[in-house]
Amino acid sequence: MTIRSLVVGGTSGIGYAMACRVAASTAATDTVLISGRTKPADLPHANMEFRPLDASSMRQIKHYTDALKSASPPPKLDLLIMTQGIMTTAPRTEVPGEGIDRKMAIHYYGKQLLIRELLPVLSESARVVIVYDGKLGSPSKLLWEDLDLKTHFTLVRAADHCISMMDAMVQWWAGATASRLGGRPHFVHAFPGTVNTNLLREVVPSYLQGVVRGLGNVFLTAPETCAQRLLDGAERCAVEGAEEGRFWSNIDSKGGLYRNKAVWSEEQLARVSEHTWKLVDATLPAEG
Numbered sequence: 001m002t003i004r005s006l007v008v009g010g011t012s013g014i015g016y017a018m019a020c021r022v023a024a025s026t027a028a029t030d031t032v033l034i035s036g037r038t039k040p041a042d043l044p045h046a047n048m049e050f051r052p053l054d055a056s057s058m059r060q061i062k063h064y065t066d067a068l069k070s071a072s073p074p075p076k077l078d079l080l081i082m083t084q085g086i087m088t089t090a091p092r093t094e095v096p097g098e099g100i101d102r103k104m105a106i107h108y109y110g111k112q113l114l115i116r117e118l119l120p121v122l123s124e125s126a127r128v129v130i131v132y133d134g135k136l137g138s139p140s141k142l143l144w145e146d147l148d149l150k151t152h153f154t155l156v157r158a159a160d161h162c163i164s165m166m167d168a169m170v171q172w173w174a175g176a177t178a179s180r181l182g183g184r185p186h187f188v189h190a191f192p193g194t195v196n197t198n199l200l201r202e203v204v205p206s207y208l209q210g211v212v213r214g215l216g217n218v219f220l221t222a223p224e225t226c227a228q229r230l231l232d233g234a235e236r237c238a239v240e241g242a243e244e245g246r247f248w249s250n251i252d253s254k255g256g257l258y259r260n261k262a263v264w265s266e267e268q269l270a271r272v273s274e275h276t277w278k279l280v281d282a283t284l285p286a287e288g
Contacts, residue, residue, distance in 0.1 A: 001031045001047065003068075003075035008055055008114060009084030010034030014131055014192055017227035018081055023048045033075075035064070036084065055084045056095050056105045058113055058283040065117035075121045082111045083131040092153040098283040100148065101158065107132060108162040112169055113280050124183030128173070129234045130166060133159075134189035134250035134258060137167035139268050147275045167250065168264050168272040174248035175269070184247050186238035190230045193253025196220035221253070229255040 005022050009015035011034060023032040023045035032045070035053040043050065051068075054060040068075060084106050092101045100109055111130055122128070141160040146152045149161060170187045177184050233255015240257075241249055250258040264272075 001029050002073050003033050003049075003071070004030040004077060005032040005079040005081070006068075006075070006077055006118070007032065007034045007081040007083070008053065008111075009036055009082060009131075011036035011038055011040050011050070013083070014195055014223050014226050014230075015081065015083035016040060017223035018083065018129075018131075018231060019048065020044060021224070021227050021231060022079060022081075055110045055114075056086075056102050058095075058098055058100070058105070058110065058280055059285070061110050061113050062117065062284055065114065068118070069121055076123055077118060077121055077126055078123050079127050079129070080115070080118060080122065081129045081131070082114060084110070085132070089155065092149070092158075095283075100279065100283065101153065103155075103158055104148065104162055107159075108165055109276065109280055111166070112276050115173060116277075119177070122185050124180060124185075126185040127188065127234055127238055128185055129188045129190060129230065130170070131190045131192050131230060132166055133163045133191050134167070134261075135191040135252065136160075137164035137189075137250075138262060139164065139168070139264060142272075144271065147272070148279055165272050165276070167261070168269055169276065170248045170250070171264050172269045172273050174246075177247070184242075186234075186241055187248045188234045188237065189248075189250045190234065191250070191252050191258075192221075192226050192230065194220050195223055195226045226253065229253065231255075233257075 005026065007015050007019040010019035019032055019034045026032055026047060028047055031047055031049050033049050033051060035051050037054065039050045053064050086103055086106050088103065094100060095102050095105050115128060141164045143152055147161060149157055166189055170189045173187045233251045237249035237251055237257050241247060250261045252258060
């Protein structure tokens, strides 16, 4: 079978729900590959496959993508979904030997490396969907002299930087793929809203787990509902965007397009992309 869809972070929560929905609507001969730290207890569809990936390590991501591209038959991705995330109150904690804060590596830098390395196997009309926060990013939230927050790290700033730089790179990727013949991928930054996943429970004391679970079932969106809204919205915005000559979208928790999102300047896009690749490439072994 040929791998047509990849969901990184697809082992639980929103990502798992999206992977299951994609698998249910995909031809039996097309594989939906899910990757993350731990294999799910259940892969409910025969065309689902799991491969482990530590998405906090740039070196592990590079090893993973190299192996994926060398497979026979090679993948031809129509859909690349990235939902990997972490909820923690830990201070800046660098990935060993790589010099990038683990939270920022998972939420931002690793996703950019995945896109770059998998770009050769994306189909001409692929959808790249990043589930993080397509709502709150802005150029005004960046400390431009310290984009990776080596010296100005706080949890709030880390979130602001990852969200905002993601906005920038979604627009940068849409421009960077403009010369592809036959079509162009569409890049989506999605805001999931408040979803009933396990992320919050990772920072809640054990004696409150039952309360959190009960409140979540009442007040939060089910992952399956979120998955349907985001997948439908991403496809709708991609079709409409192509008609408008726009190959990036920021979408809300119902799958609707944020039409008031700022368009980043060429200078701003250049600064964010140059910073990103300089930092990421410094972690990778030199190619001989």
